[in-house]
Amino acid sequence: MAAWLMLAKDASKRIGEGYDDNPETHYSWDDTVPNHSTVKVGDVIALWDAAELLGLSVIEDIMLGKATKRTPYCLKCDKADMAERKKKLPRFVCWNSDCKHESDTAGWKTKSVVTYRSRHEAGWIPARGTLTAPELRALCLKPRSQNSLRELHWSQFQQALEHGAVPLPLNIIDTAHQAIQGGHGTATIRVRKGQPAFRKQLLAIFGEVCAFTGPAPVQALEAAHLYSYAANGKHHKGGGLLLRRDLHRLFDLGLIAVNPKAKALHLLDELKSFPDYAKLHNATLAVNVTEEHVKWLTKHWTMHREAAAPNVIPQQSDATNHAPAKHGSCQVSV
Template sequence: MTAWLMLAKDGSKRIGEGYDDNPATHYSWDDTVPNHAAVKVGDVIALWDATELLGLSVIEDIGLGQAEKKTPYCLKCRKADVAERKKKLPRFVCWNSECKHESDEAGWKDKKVITYRSRHEAGWIPARGTLMAPELRALCVKPKSQNSLRELRWHDFQQALAHGSVPLPLRIIDTAHQTIQSGHGTATIRVRKGQPAFRKQLLDTFGEVCAFTGPAPIQALEAAHLYSYAANGKHHKGGGLLLRRDLHRLFDLGLIAVNSNTKTLHLADGLKAFPDYAKLHGASLAVSVTPDHIRWLNQHWAMHRAATDTDLLT
């Protein structure tokens, strides 16, 4: 599996406008960026802000386009290797090793570029607090690289995430990769299209009730899809429950699952260290569910507890 560390930080991708990033859903770059064409559908995308890892996912789609952008160049050597300083003066410095010219001004020219935009919302796993900048740089194929797109040593990166101080469940990444590689479309975890209507339908069915904990303020309730992968992206019958926002995220990650035989909650051992969550382990669902719900809950269980009924996510 190929993995890329991509910088997602305002003003970090040299000078120029037109980048459109939302770490949890999409990331954009163009053909002025080294490695721009090496990134493929099915690759792992790991986004950081130059300080820490923000999260990771699998690229479901890469949209191509064309645009014009203003690019800077050095007024001395005329090459487009200019960086803008945020604090130190002079404002611009040439990165050309044979030039290194510093100036308060830079030249600008219009350039046609090919644009790339990844879509990767499906398997997104938030990861703040797991790996910091020095660790991430060390896990790159070229640790001293300054590029915005850097290839990671996937196996070492995976091990660092699985065995760090804040271990992450990576089964979602593996399943998303396998699904994409097999040629099946993914709509996974949170299908945004039609989400308001889906939530209203669940509120009409269950009322203002979190399926895991009971009555809750409507502002805290989200429409949670019980299935992780749906080829057509539709909101399936019996495929949703209302969950408190924090429980929704933990359910998506597989840290909470539902044993459909007993209709009780099963928590990853890591959650049991937190008293408010620990008391949910073994608790019964707070709502009545249909055979359709059970079918989707079984699929969620198979994805996150497939190998054994013991907790695999510790």
């Protein structure tokens, strides 16, 4: 498994250059950065702030785009980029090994760049207080590297986290990696035509209700497909529910599944160590679902539970197979 240490620091040069970072959900870079195209879906992403490790996850998607970027160049050789120093003066030094000109001034040029943005919130594990900057640098393949994207020794990094002074279990990382490598992540994102209308339709049917937890702010609710949208590219009848954003990601990765007979949530053990998620295990759905929904939930269950562990068999709910919903109703077809 490949792993990357990436700098995400408040008020850093990266922010000034327009990079969009949120350690818990996404990270941005462009093709001017060393290793820009080497990072892949399924790799581990570890974010730090130059002082300590912030957290880690597995890259679910990498979205590509285009932008323009303003960069300094050497006025002496007129061809090489200049490195902008943070502390040492003069402010700029030429990258050209035959020039190495130092100056407080530089020329500026605007060029087109390819942008990259990871999505990695589903498997995010907070890790403050586990590893310091010197410890992180020592775990890189090139400890003296100054690059924003630095490759880590995965096995050594894993060992340091799981058996360090503040042990951090990484089971979620392994599970997310396996699910993504199995085809649940992709390096190119299909444009979901009709997605806003699909969400609007679900809101009209269910109201502002997460199907797993109940009422929630509309801003936190996403239209979750109960099947692989990327595989077929269309919205199926009865194929969607509203889910809170974090639960949507965990459902996509199979860390949460719905027992189609009991209509109850089933969490993998990796999630049960988190109290807010553990209390959801065996909880019944917060909305009524149709037979069409159950059909798609069964496909998801078969993929993430029966295929992975054949002994996990759906059990009939003790109360009823059609328990009344706590909130919302689904008498209208989706």
